[in-house]
Amino acid sequence: MAILVLGGAGYIGSHTVCELIAAGRDVVVADNLLTGFREAVHPKARFYQVDIRNKAELDALFEQEKIEGVIHFAASSQVGESMSNPLKYYDNNLCGTTVLLRSMVEHGVDKIVFSSTAATYGEPERIPISEGDATVPTNCYGETKLAMEKLMSWTSRAHGLRYVALRYFNACGAHPDGHIGEAHNPETHLIPLILQVPNGQRAKISIFGEDYPTKDGTCVRDYIHVNDLAQAHILALDYLMQGGENNVFNLGNGVGFTVKEVIDVARKVTGHPIPAEICPRRAGDPAQLVASSEKARAVLGWKPQYADLETIVSTAWNWHKNHPNGY
Numbered sequence: 001m002a003i004l005v006l007g008g009a010g011y012i013g014s015h016t017v018c019e020l021i022a023a024g025r026d027v028v029v030a031d032n033l034l035t036g037f038r039e040a041v042h043p044k045a046r047f048y049q050v051d052i053r054n055k056a057e058l059d060a061l062f063e064q065e066k067i068e069g070v071i072h073f074a075a076s077s078q079v080g081e082s083m084s085n086p087l088k089y090y091d092n093n094l095c096g097t098t099v100l101l102r103s104m105v106e107h108g109v110d111k112i113v114f115s116s117t118a119a120t121y122g123e124p125e126r127i128p129i130s131e132g133d134a135t136v137p138t139n140c141y142g143e144t145k146l147a148m149e150k151l152m153s154w155t156s157r158a159h160g161l162r163y164v165a166l167r168y169f170n171a172c173g174a175h176p177d178g179h180i181g182e183a184h185n186p187e188t189h190l191i192p193l194i195l196q197v198p199n200g201q202r203a204k205i206s207i208f209g210e211d212y213p214t215k216d217g218t219c220v221r222d223y224i225h226v227n228d229l230a231q232a233h234i235l236a237l238d239y240l241m242q243g244g245e246n247n248v249f250n251l252g253n254g255v256g257f258t259v260k261e262v263i264d265v266a267r268k269v270t271g272h273p274i275p276a277e278i279c280p281r282r283a284g285d286p287a288q289l290v291a292s293s294e295k296a297r298a299v300l301g302w303k304p305q306y307a308d309l310e311t312i313v314s315t316a317w318n319w320h321k322n323h324p325n326g327y
Contacts (some may be wrong), residue, residue: 001068002067003028003069004061004065007074007075010040011182012229028047028048031074032050032052033049035185037327051096052096055102055103067107069109069113070100070112071112071233072097076093077117077141093141093147105155110159112163113166114163114164114166116148116167118168118250118291119139120146122137122286128254128290162246166248170190172224174319178315181316182226182320191223192320194262195320195321198321205275206277206279207263208279212287214288220288220290222257222290223309228251228306239300247299250292256290262313266317
């Protein structure tokens with residue numbers, strides 16, 4: 001029986017596939033390659049170029065492969081774009097997941113681990129954020145992910161589907177051996193954008209706002225290494241396979257770093273001065289997002305291995321300096 005990884009040619013998906021195969025699992029990858037890369041897919045995984053909004057393609061895959069569980073990364077994920085093009089996000093994220101769940105129900109596949117997001121919380125009531133805190137997204141991306149969680153909950157009640165939603169914070173870093181890493185076009189994540197400066201791809205890094213109520217005025221985020229995220233998805237799938245009930249888990253290191261602190265670490269790692277420019281705030285950016293991941297540690301036995309920010313940035317730099325243009 002195989003594990004189906006949807007969006008397995010993307011950043012977090014490709015690292016999860018790599019970890020699954022390292023653990024001896026049989027893996028099938030489905031990706032429409034709109035933002036993923038065929039080169040990122042592990043050679044031992046069976047690959048299907050499939051769009052989850054296309055039910056005929058999904059049905060054919062489920063009929064051809066014996067799937068025992070699904071890990072779902074196939075979604076659009078840029079906050080800014082979600083605000084300017086909400087219809088794209090509802091179509092790809094929510095409609096795509098609706099088609100997927102219908103196909104799963106019809107083919108008797110009843111376990112799914114879902115890539116959710118800290119954006120489901122919006123502006124947090126308290127720090128660190130716990131799973132029971134209010135979910136009031138401040139952007140369309142977070143709203144669609146929350147709707148996907150609710151869709152799984154209702155599908156579970158009606159059809160017996162079992163799911164885990166993993167709400168994670170700022171994914172970052174690259175595989176320690178450097179063969180896969182983060183490549184987005186356009187790039188929107190902070191660490192890759194910072195590293196474009198020492199790579200000669202931009203003259204300076206922009207800091208969006210330095211008047212937030214934080215220790216240096218810049219936004220605080222919880223950075224979590226992509227391999228640690230990958231391990232959490234595998235643990236969550238095993239939890240479901242062992243009879244675990246529907247659940248939601250935060251994934252983060254529980255430590256927040258400001259934008260200026262991340263830039264300082266990147267200067268140390270790269271040996272480059274990395275000039276920074278202060279710009280106006282961006283709409284929809286909460287001042288602080290830091291996770292409590294005590295539940296994931298207690299229930300799933302999850303233990304992040306790359307919690308140190310310098311280690312995280314070093315793995316990212318190892319990838320970006322050797323792959324300045326991505327794949």
